[in-house]
Amino acid sequence: xxxxxxxxxxxxxxxxxxxxxxxxxxxxxxxxxxxxxxxxxxxxxxxxxxxxxxxxxxxxxxxxxxxxxxxxxxxxxxxxxxxxxxxxxxxxxxxxxxxxxxxxxxxxxxxxxxxxxxxxxxxxxxxxxxxxxxxxxxxxxxxxxxxxxxxxxxxxxxxxxxxxxxxxxxxxxxxxxxxxxxxxxxxxxxxxxxxxxxxxxx
Numbered sequence: 001x002x003x004x005x006x007x008x009x010x011x012x013x014x015x016x017x018x019x020x021x022x023x024x025x026x027x028x029x030x031x032x033x034x035x036x037x038x039x040x041x042x043x044x045x046x047x048x049x050x051x052x053x054x055x056x057x058x059x060x061x062x063x064x065x066x067x068x069x070x071x072x073x074x075x076x077x078x079x080x081x082x083x084x085x086x087x088x089x090x091x092x093x094x095x096x097x098x099x100x101x102x103x104x105x106x107x108x109x110x111x112x113x114x115x116x117x118x119x120x121x122x123x124x125x126x127x128x129x130x131x132x133x134x135x136x137x138x139x140x141x142x143x144x145x146x147x148x149x150x151x152x153x154x155x156x157x158x159x160x161x162x163x164x165x166x167x168x169x170x171x172x173x174x175x176x177x178x179x180x181x182x183x184x185x186x187x188x189x190x191x192x193x194x195x196x197x198x199x200x201x202x
Contacts, residue, residue: 006184009053013177016046021170024163032158034092041088044081047173051077051125053180058134066128073121079114080151087155115155119148139175146172 020043023036030036055062055070062069091099103111126144129135150165 003184006053006057006180009049009056010177010181010184012046012048013050013053013173013180016043016050017170017173017177019043019046019170020173021167024166024170027158028160028163032092037088037092041085044077044084047077047081048074050173050177050180054129054135054176055125057180057183058129058132061132061134062128063132065124066132069121069124069126069128071121072117073125076114076118076121080118083111083114115151119151122147122151135176135179139172139179142168142172143176 019039023039027033027036051070051073055066059066091102094102123144126140126142126147129140130137130144146165146168150169153162153165156162
């Protein structure tokens with residue numbers, strides 16, 4: 001696989017992490033705003049190339065678990081990303097009464113199902129990264145444990161916990177992106193054992 005594929009995935013992953021972590025840090029002081037909702041809505045889209053590149057990087061060592069985890073994570077990220085886009089760029093501008101009126105019928109079960117598929121996919125793919133030992137251990141474990149929690153807790157009202165989760169998810173994505181970039185430049189991925197940057201409504 002060409003190094004350009006890994007570089008593109010790493011750059012997209014870095015951007016995805018920044019779009020989660022930086023707005024969350026801003027919201028710690030300003031609260032939720034329309035300006036911070038936009039990057040949250042866009043972040044999942046940039047995580048897709050990262051996920052694909054990570055899978056290609058470790059596929060030979062990850063085996064069947066990696067293939068299954070990648071497939072489930074890819075579907076879950078698409079579903080969860082769509083929900084995040086709607087929540088941050090549509091529902092954000094509705095008042096509480098209209099939101100309650102809108103989220104009826106199958107909408108809530110569908111949203112919960114999306115978060116569940118995403119959480120299961122992250123846990124499986126993260127476990128594959130841990131087992132493959134191609135990428136750094138700390139963010140691999142973080143991907144397997146923190147992102148599934150993030151899938152369900154991100155819908156809670158803003159608090160220090162949700163802000164910390166967004167920042168942490170951003171750090172995990174950027175850490176994995178740094179490891180992938182080192183792969184593209186010929187350095188061992190495990191050399192990236194320290195984060196290069198600082199991860200909400202994603």
